[in-house]
């Protein structure tokens with residue numbers, strides 16, 4: 001990240017009342033990014049108000065908080081500010097650049113300018129109100145936490161140990177315990193760990209007993225899966241009533257190259273898609289782009305190997321477009 005980008009970002013925020021927000025059902029990366037950014041701003045800027053808001057935490061994040069508090073009982077998790085946000089000058093939105101994934105409090109009007117800090121595919125939506133020149137969107141980072149770490153790093157800012165645990169946890173979970181990481185991810189981890197933190201201690205915080213409803217969703221997802229074969233590629237399509245993302249990952253684990261799992265509610269639906277990393281690299285498959293480019297008005301986003309679409313218009317049409325696009329990408333691939 002260019003130093004001038006960081007300076008522009010911070011210079012703009014200086015002296016303003018800030019609200020930091022993240023996507024709905026915040027995962028660890030979104031949640032931690034909010035907390036660390038708030039802590040940094042509070043120490044870096046003086047005499048300005050810094051609020052935070054999240055509509056909901058994911059179940060995993062909630063479990064993590066419980067374990068984290070056993071290790072750091074004095075850590076003061078800032079609570080959601082449910083106050084009147086009428087004096088906010090600018091909103092910093094972390095870990096998403098899609099407003100459809102952000103649920104802001106009703107007291108907040110989106111006339112307030114906002115800036116994205118994110119590592120997902122840049123949707124380039126050109127929202128009115130988004131100061132695009134200040135966005136810190138870098139798709140080559142495996143987590144938003146790393147973008148924030150680099151931002152802080154410049155200013156010789158020493159984070160207290162609990163915050164370091166938080167950052168490492170966010171980086172590890174978002175990079176799939178380095179499976180989707182790169183050399184920079186490892187450098188970032190080493191940079192925070194130094195000699196102060198025992199890696200195994202962090203891993204303990206991230207262990208999670210799978211709950212029974214999630215196990216049942218995986219099993220049902222496997223029972224219902226439909227197989228489509230394209231040359232030597234295997235695409236699996238299934239549906240569950242919840243945990244679609246984790247079931248899509250399960251499809252990959254059992255041998256599918258691409259897994260698509262949908263969830264249908266009364267007026268809404270969700271499609272989660274996962275693909276093997278090497279399939280994306282070989283064929284140029286980018287699920288985030290495919291799920292973003294649906295013609296019925298619904299749009300999703302994500303990474304090459306993991307993407308989500310939350311829609312309300314026409315599930316059948318979205319599904320068939322997605323499947324057709326995936327097939328086309330795979331068919332066009334000619335091995336050297």
Ligand SMILES: [Mn+2]
Pocket residue numbers: 029030095119142143144174
């Ligand atoms: Mn993330």
